[in-house]
Structures are given as structure tokens and as C-alpha cells.
Amino acid sequence: MDRRELPIFEIERELLARAAEHRRLIVRAPTGSGKSTQIPQMLLDAGLLKSGRAVILQPRRLPTRLLAARVAAERGAKLGAEVGYQIRFENIAGRDTRILYETEGVLLRQMLSHPRLDGVAAILFDEFHERHLYGDVTLARALQLQRAARPDLLLVVMSATLPSGPLDEYLAPCAALEAHGRLFPVITEYLDRPADFDRTPPWEAAAAEFERVCREGEPSDTLVFMPGAYEISRTVQALENSPAARGRIILPLHGELPTADQDAAVARYDRPKIIVATNVAESSLTIEGVRLVVDSGLARIPRFDPARGINTLLVEKISRASADQRAGRAGRTAPGRCVRLWTEREHAERPVQEVPEIRRLDLSEVMLTLRAAGAGDLRELPWLEPPGVRALDRAEMLLRDLGALDEKQAVTELGRRMAGFPVHPRYARMMIAAGEHGCVRAVALIAALTQGRSLWMRKPDKSTLEQREDVLGEEGASDFFGLMRAFRFADSRRYDVGACNRLGIHANTARQVRALAGFFLDLAEKTGLKIEARAPDTDAICKCILTGFSDQVAKRLDAGTLRCQLVHGRKGVLARESAVQGPLLVVSEVREVEGRGGELSVILSLATAIRAEWLEELFPGDFSEPVDVEYDAAERRVVAWRRRMFRDLPLESKRVDPPPADAAGDLLAEEVINGRIKLPHWDETTDQWIARVNSLAAWCPELGLTAYSEEDRWSVLRVLCRGAVSARDLKDRPVTAVFKDQMDPARRALVEKHAPERIELSNGRRARLTYTEGEPPHIAQRIQDLYDVKETPRIAKGRVPVVVEILGPNHRPVQVTRDLAGFWRDHYPRVKKEMQRKYPKHEWR
Ligand code: ADP
Ligand code: MG
Secondary structure (H helix, E strand, C coil), X not given: CCHHHCHHHHHHHHHHHHHHHCCEXXXXXXXXXXXXXXXXXXXXXXXXXXXXXXXXEECCHHHHHHHHHHHHHHCCCCECCCEEEEECCEEECCCCCCEEEEEHHHHHHHHHHCCCCCCEEEEEECCHHHCCHHHHHHHHHHHHHHHCCCCCCEEEEEECCCCCCHHHHHHCCCEEEECCCCCCCEEEEEECCCCCCCCCCHHHHHHHHHHHHHHHCCCCEEEEECCCHHHHHHHHHHHHCCHHHCCCEEEEECCCCCHHHHHHHHCCCCCCEEEEECCHHHHCCCCCCEEEEEECCEEEEEEEEXXXXXXXXXXXXXXXXXXXXXXXXXXXXXXEEEEEEEEHHHHHHCCCCCCCHHHCCCCHHHHHHHHHCCCCCHHHCCCCCCCCHHHHHHHHHHHHHCCCECCCCCECHHHHHHHCCCCCHHHHHHHHHHHHHCCHHHHHHHHHHCCCCCCECCCCCHHHHHHHHHHHCCCCCEHHHHHHHHHHHHHHCCCCHHHHHHCCECHHHHHHHHHHHHHHHHHHHHCCCCCCCCCCCHHHHHHHHHHHCHHHEEEECCCCCCEEEECCCEXXXXXXXXXXXXXXXXXXXXXXXXXXXXXXXXXXXXXEECCHHHXXXXXXXXXXXXXXXXXXXXXXXXXXXXEXXXXXXXXXXXXXXXXXXXXXXXXXXXXXXXXXXXCCCCCHHHHHHHHHHHHHHHHCHHHCCCCCCHHHHHHHHHHHHCCCCECHHHCCCCHHHHHHHCCCHHXXXXXXXXXXXXXXXXXXXXXXXXXXXXCCCEEEEEHHHHCCCCCCCEECCCCEECEEEEECCCCCEEEEECCHHHHHHHHHHHHHHHHHHHCCCCCCC
């Protein structure tokens, strides 16, 4: 077929015209219509790239190379000349390359080292609907660049399934184009009953469904989706053993295959074929002629695993949107059929779409990459969808713990080195440490062991455990050492499922660990780490683990308990199956589990014993020795402890005697305020003094007095408690005097004058005033003592009449009044009459 017959050519003229006038385009066109292979060529051939190049960003490595190869072939050029590609560790491109396919992370790193991206005329964001972290970041950076230094930069966002709306707004002003390839109807079938992949693995289920379809009719080209290399190879085996597949070419397709095998999977054949692929065939690559899709519904999806604080690739169920993409692969050239290995009911429960990576992945790696390049902060990028604040804070904290950022959040020298490793900063940090400590091999294996699911099967029975111990031995220094032995055992048995099962080891996981360890070792070599010849000592390995997980250092609360305290104020319980002894540990997994009663507990696993000296050696800047004071209620005194802290985790503490005076006095003052220490001399006069000051401040604001606040009392009490370390020391301290002393003499005199303790009555007697805040002051006097006092006495510059409680000779109140004159006039004659009868001996005027 002539490539010009591809649907994308329907919009060629419009696209070129729009590209010439707009600098931002969105292209929506179905998979297979020619976006990835044709649009870059159109731009080049129309001269829109001028002398520059187009970079086409791909989320995955495999299509990156295949697309470049395809386009090079279409143009009759050698790969690496006019058309090239670049992925991590592989650069098949030259100075003359005009169409360059790259993975997303590679371009971001280039943008950081060459901020103007000179020579790049256009960036095409392919498969943008997948919303990978690096795609989002790169687009945001590209927009910044276009607004600032490179207004000429052309940005094209492409996908088969981009919903309209937010993206169009985000890129505005931009031109949106759409091409409609022909799509044929696809009939979708579900299982009747949910599949149990533990009993019938997906490859067997897929082969069985394939056979069923073949029994019903014509064989046709088939595409089977499996999550990863291992499942693919098992599916290929299962199909090779199936009579229904006889006469067909059966080929795997995934990123770990040698390039010749990848090429074979997308080549054309004159016999019917079955391609077994990962989600690369979902929309990045078109397999021609497919009319039957068998979908396991699974994929390896990167996700933040809070248990390990890293991003992991675990096999998970794909979203409904992905499943529909996969089904669509069967209807490209004719009506097709899609068989899903799950039920219709289960389908309805699947998420409609994947959450974009920016909302679900750990951000520390991309944060470090940007900061190390001096390219600013993730918080400041113009995001299509911004990352969460908690995710940003968490990333920053981890980078600080790993030593990549200093206290001022600036990238350290170490951080810059770490940024050179295209892996999560934890592993970058561990690998660098491994290079220094001469244990790169072991650490590569450990890094691999923490990536996927555990090598150990869950809940092994007793005999399995015994056999495991017999064969592998016990290991008390690190739980990783047990895993490493398990891995070596599996490796030595060539991942034999029977042999591995007997020891409760997942053979398949071990196989994946080997591939991953190979990747880390490869990385070590490429980044120039020295790979040791001799076996390293265990301490060196444990130190490396510590550098990578220092944010998860834990200390047992006491000897023999599994309960631990961790840095960053967390607590947890060491997993029972951990073999690690000793008081101080670093754990590589922190998992929240729900207990029987619904309460959450934090389980710590993959532990490694460490020594305090290692912390001092590796993190000398992370220690402090604060002195903590504490009021010991039993001893009734302040006790002090000097704690040796690693970050916020106290490693040891020693009593300091006598406690530091200032801190002790302050603490005692606090105890007084809380009411836990009673001061014998805090009496009625003290309370009255406070009430006097506060009342007068309200009555005569012009005097400039202020009422005692909490704070003021505090500071008086601090003075009072100065130099004391126990409640006993406070026993004899005069409280009221200190209150008065703390007020300047002029003000004190005002209080004594306008809110006096006693008032002189007009008959020469002195009466004691009682003050209560918010109420008028009050005196209590016997009638006889009030003779000749005609008017109500007043204080506070005469503004406040005193409440007079008039008592009988028996000291019982007779009347309460603020109008003494009225009392004498209206009530006294009656009172006198009654009283005179009762108390004839008293004087009655
Ligand atoms: P899109 O990006 O719109 O999904 P592509 O540009 O990838 O479309 O592919 C357009 C057409 O080119 C496909 O329909 C397919 O037929 C063909 N094609 C692409 N890559 C290859 C390849 N490596 N081998 C054979 N055909 C290919
Ligand atoms: Mg494409």
C-alpha cells in the first residue's frame, strides 16, 4: 500500500497550513492512521522544519526504535542518518538526523543540558493520552521554552483517544485537527465466570479461548495481550502446543527481545500469524491484518508503592479505556472479534481510565532531575494537571534524607551525581555507595529484589520453612541476605518451579529479579562504577542499604520487642518473619495493614541490622544533642535528659543533673499554670491583685494599664520560678510581691490609688474591698460601722460606686446596695425597728 493512502493524508494540507501559522497543534486520529510515522515526514518534506529536526516523543522504548526503523525504510535511508532514534543508553542518530524518535525521559534530560533545544524545530508528543509523568513534565517545560526563548518551536500533541477539553484549553491558542480512519465493528466477548489465574494461568486461559474461537470458524491473524515477557513466553509455548494454532507463525513482541525478534513480530507473512505482545501493541504499534484479539486484561503499570516508598511495576488490571483500545486492534482492516479473559461484571468494576502518572507516582526522581539541571522546581511548572502538594513534600523530604538536597533545598554535589543515574534516587544513592564500598554486584541484586513482588511465597507451611532453613541457612544481619540466597538457589536450579516451590520461592519472580539485577549492573558499568572482583563483606552491603533507606531507620522500643520507632515520627512493628536481631535497624518496607478489629498497624519488613557508628560515619550532619527537660510528678522536680538524635529519632539519652536552670524554671512555671504545682503563697491577695489591675484597666482606660494576659502571667511566673528546679524550691517564694515587682512603680502606684486594697469611709473606718473582674467592687460592713457614711463610697476616680453589703449585728446581710443614701432614707427606719427588738444592747441611732 502506498503510504499516501493512510487516513492521515486526508488532513495533510490543513495540518501543514495550521502548522505554518500556529505553533501548537493537537492531532486526533485513530491508531494506525499514520500519525507517528507520517506527520514528521510531512513537516520535513514541506520545509516546515527549516534546517532543524523534529523530535517525536514516545512513552516506550520498543516503538521508538521500530518507528524510526520504519520511517527510515519508507524514505530509503539508513537508520541513524536522516531518521534516527535515541533511548536510554542507545543513540542511533547523527548530526544530520532530521526525524528523531526519542523516549520521553531522554528528551527531558536533553532539555536540561541544552535549555534552548537549538536545532529542534518541532516536538511531537505521541500517545499523549497515556499521560506519563515525563510526557507531562516535558510538555510543561516545552511550553515554558516556547513562551520565553523559542517562540518558533512547534509543538504537536498526538493521540488516538485524547478527549477534547482540558488539553485544548491548556494549549490555547492552538489548532485541533482530526482524521477519521476507517474502523470496522468489533464484537466483544467476556468469560461467563471469573478466571482464577492462580489455578489456570492467563497463558492457558488465552490458549483455551483461542482454541474455542478456532473451533467456531475461520482462523485469522490474532493478537494476544499479556502483561510481560514471562507471560508472553508461556503463552507462546502454550500456543505452540495447541493443535488449533498449527500452521501459524507464533511470535512474541516486547521490549526485552533482541531487535531481530522485534522486527520479526511486525513483519508481514503469507501465513496466518499470532502475535503475543505487551501493551506496546495497544496503540503505539500497528500489527497489520489482526482480526482477533485475546486480551488478558493485565499490564505492568508503574505505581507508587507507599510500602517501599518507590515506584514499582506490578501486574495490574488495565482500565476500560485501555481494554477498548486493545479491542479496536481487531477492527483495522475488517470486522473483528475480541475475547476478554474477564467477565462483563468485572469489566464494569474496572476504572474508566488510568489516573495520570503525575497524580500517582513518586516524584523524587523527576524533581531531582529538574533541580540538578538548575531548571527550577516542579511546583512552578505550568501543569496540565498539577501534582499533589503531599507528593511534592514527600519527594523533597526523601531527597533531603538521601543527601541530594541540603537544608536550603539546594542540590548537593552528591545530588548532582545521583541525577546522573536514570533510576529512582534511592537506587542512585545505593549504587554510588556500592561503588565506594566495593559491593556493586550485591547492591544491584538488592535493588532488583525490592522492585517487584517478594521472592518468598506468602504463608509457607512448617515443612517448607524447615527445608528452607536446611538449604539456605539462617541469616541475622539482613533479611536481604536470605532473599539473596533464595535468588541464587533459584538461579542455580534454572528457575525450576518444582525446586523453588519446595522452598516457598516464586520461581517467576526470581527470573524477573535476574533481569532487573542485570539492568542495574549494566547501569553501574555505563555510569563508570567500579565493579568489584572479590566478594564484599556484609557490613559494606548493609551500609549501602542504609544509604538508600535512611528515611526508614528504626529503633526497637526495648530489647526483645518487635515494636519500633522510626525517623519522621513514625512507629511500627517489625514483621515476625524477620530474622534480624539488634536494637537498631533500617527497614526497606513500611506497610500499613488493617488488623482484625479494623485498626491500622504499621508492619516493618525487609530489615537490616545497623550500628549507630555507621549512622555517624554516613550522616555526620544529621545528628543533634538536644537536652529535654521534663517535670517528674512523682519526684516533684524537673529532670533533664541529653538525647543523641539521628534526625528526629533518639538513639540514646543520659540524665543531666542538675538540669539546665533556664529550662527548668520555665518548665516549673508551666506546671504552675497547668495547676500541677500549687504555690503556697499564691493566695487571695494574689488573685485580688490581678482582679484589681484588670478591673482598673477596664474602668479607666486612659491610665494605660493593660489587663494580665495568659502571656503576662506566664512571664511573671517565669521570673518567680527562676533558678528553681523543684516544687520545693518554690515553696517560700512570695507570689504577690513578684507580681507587683514586675509592674513598673508608676503604674503600681496608680493601682494602689484607684483600685485600693482598702477604702477609707467618711466616718474614718477602713473597709476591705473585694474585686471580681467584670463586676463592681464590694465591701461588707456592719450597720453600726456605717453610721455617718451618708453616700455610697466610690473608687476609680470616683467613677465606680462600691457595692455595700450591710450586715446586721449577727454578721448576716441585711441589704446589698449601691445607693447608701437611699438605704438610710427608705429602708433604715424599718430595719432599725426590727433590729432594735432583737439586739437591744447595740447602739441604734
Ligand atoms: P498511528 O501512529 O496513527 O497509530 P503509524 O504511523 O504508527 O500510525 O502507522 C501507520 C501505518 O503504517 C500502520 O497502519 C501500519 O500499517 C504501518 N506501519 C507502521 N509501522 C510499521 C512497521 N514497522 N512495519 C510495517 N508497517 C508499519
Ligand atoms: Mg502512533
